[in-house]
Amino acid sequence: MKAIHFGAGNIGRGFIGKLLADARADLIFADVNQPLVDQLAHQQSYQVHVVGENAHVERVNKVSAVHSASPDAINQIAQADIITTAVGPQVLAKIAGTLAQGLTARHAAGNNQPLNIIACENMVRGTSQLKQHVLQALPEALHAWVDEHVGFVDSAVDRIVPPAAAANDDPLEVTVETFSEWIVDSTQFKGELPPIAGMDATTNLMAYVERKLFTLNTGHAITAYLGQLAGYGTIREAILDPAVREVVKGAMEESGAVLIKRYGFDPRQHAAYIQKILTRFENPYLHDEVERVGRQPLRKLSEGDRLIKPLRGTLEYNLPNANLLIGIAAALSYRNPQDPQAQEMLTLLETLGTEQALTQISALADQPEVVAQVTNVYNAMQHQA
Ligand SMILES: NC(=O)c1ccc[n+]([C@@H]2O[C@H](COP(=O)([O-])OP(=O)(O)OC[C@H]3O[C@@H](n4cnc5c(N)ncnc54)[C@H](O)[C@@H]3O)[C@@H](O)[C@H]2O)c1
Numbered sequence: 001m002k003a004i005h006f007g008a009g010n011i012g013r014g015f016i017g018k019l020l021a022d023a024r025a026d027l028i029f030a031d032v033n034q035p036l037v038d039q040l041a042h043q044q045s046y047q048v049h050v051v052g053e054n055a056h057v058e059r060v061n062k063v064s065a066v067h068s069a070s071p072d073a074i075n076q077i078a079q080a081d082i083i084t085t086a087v088g089p090q091v092l093a094k095i096a097g098t099l100a101q102g103l104t105a106r107h108a109a110g111n112n113q114p115l116n117i118i119a120c121e122n123m124v125r126g127t128s129q130l131k132q133h134v135l136q137a138l139p140e141a142l143h144a145w146v147d148e149h150v151g152f153v154d155s156a157v158d159r160i161v162p163p164a165a166a167a168n169d170d171p172l173e174v175t176v177e178t179f180s181e182w183i184v185d186s187t188q189f190k191g192e193l194p195p196i197a198g199m200d201a202t203t204n205l206m207a208y209v210e211r212k213l214f215t216l217n218t219g220h221a222i223t224a225y226l227g228q229l230a231g232y233g234t235i236r237e238a239i240l241d242p243a244v245r246e247v248v249k250g251a252m253e254e255s256g257a258v259l260i261k262r263y264g265f266d267p268r269q270h271a272a273y274i275q276k277i278l279t280r281f282e283n284p285y286l287h288d289e290v291e292r293v294g295r296q297p298l299r300k301l302s303e304g305d306r307l308i309k310p311l312r313g314t315l316e317y318n319l320p321n322a323n324l325l326i327g328i329a330a331a332l333s334y335r336n337p338q339d340p341q342a343q344e345m346l347t348l349l350e351t352l353g354t355e356q357a358l359t360q361i362s363a364l365a366d367q368p369e370v371v372a373q374v375t376n377v378y379n380a381m382q383h384q385a
């Protein structure tokens with residue numbers, strides 16, 4: 001099995017790339033970070049520290065790396081059996097051009113073997129969105145061939161992987177939690193399901209994507225935003241504060257009530273799922289900064305993402321949402337001069353005012369009452385800060 005993984009970052013090296021290597025795939029990382037590409041190409045292996053219960057170190061061997069926009073990457077796409085990504089939602093559109101060039105070369109070479117492409121990003125049906133970008137970049141004459149031979153497979157991916165400590169002298173080493181979950185949509189594959197241990201297939205992907213994004217990521221984001229407001233640097237410090245924990249747990253329960261109603265999850269199992277997530281946030285072996293988890297607040301406040309989509313669910317089913325509203329106000333309060341989206345959000349708040357900025361950022365024009373409620377909480381937070 002020949003595999004190309006776009007994005008040799010935390011989740012790329014620490015989770016998806018590792019599973020592909022464990023499955024004995026011939027694995028090539030594709031990234032834009034040239035020093036990282038050079039280091040991987042030179043070293044061809046790296047260590048993964050699995051921390052928590054049964055802590056141990058694993059080595060990933062025999063990997064190679066190319067620049068993601070290079071002719072090498074295009075050649076590799078022409079020959080690959082599986083392509084995965086962990087580049088960030090906003091980067092999918094950027095790699096679509098390279099994928100389209102690779103597919104064009106594959107077609108020209110007469111390679112009709114099935115190819116499956118799986119985006120492993122924190123978003124709902126990210127691969128389907130990537131497919132649209134790729135089709136836009138391809139001549140129409142190739143669309144039918146792509147439909148026949150290339151599977152665009154949506155997935156849900158869960159493993160907390162913060163960046164390695166700055167003091168670490170091995171830039172390739174990654175530290176990961178023990179827990180991991182990678183679920184793919186079995187209905188979208190072309191050819192046989194690739195034999196990758198740790199990749200589980202389902203016919204009911206949406207339930208798993210929303211369960212993960214609207215529980216773990218909802219709680220994670222709120223922990224980060226309330227954590228920053230309370231002056232904490234890490235997720236662990238924040239979640240150990242009873243006041244933060246109460247809102248985070250409450251917001252996950254509010255979102256959970258929507259998920260239970262929508263997908264029929266067992267309420268007791270869902271409560272256990274939330275409890276396990278709280279324990280994962282407390283992980284004493286991970287140093288996960290609130291700035292990583294809170295990154296790109298405009299994305300996190302967008303209508304289909306972890307804060308607003310669960311809120312919309314509570315409005316649809318007439319369910320409680322007081323903690324989600326606090327979480328949204330905390331997200332608006334997030335400040336980070338190093339994060340372009342945090343800066344853009346601040347500019348919007350200053351130029352438009354809170355109500356109009358939130359309405360625009362989160363597409364809430366039809367919910368003026370909710371916007372007013374969040375604004376009240378936000379104003380109170382600014383006075384306390
Ligand atoms: N870290 C986690 O805990 C975690 C867990 C689950 C899902 N995710 C998701 O995985 C994705 C990546 O997250 P991460 O934490 O690994 O981020 P990261 O910043 O560590 O890694 C992203 C990598 O993508 C590379 N990249 C950027 N533009 C590229 C391009 N055009 N072509 C190829 N590579 C490019 C970057 O250089 C970087 O190495 C995100 O969508 C994130 O939401 C992360």
Ligand SMILES: O=P(O)(O)OC[C@@H](O)[C@@H](O)[C@H](O)[C@H](O)CO
Binds near residue numbers: 158295
């Ligand atoms: O990657 P983001 O920015 O969408 O979200 C930040 C974290 O919540 C996220 O990376 C989690 O660590 C991950 O989703 C755990 O599976």
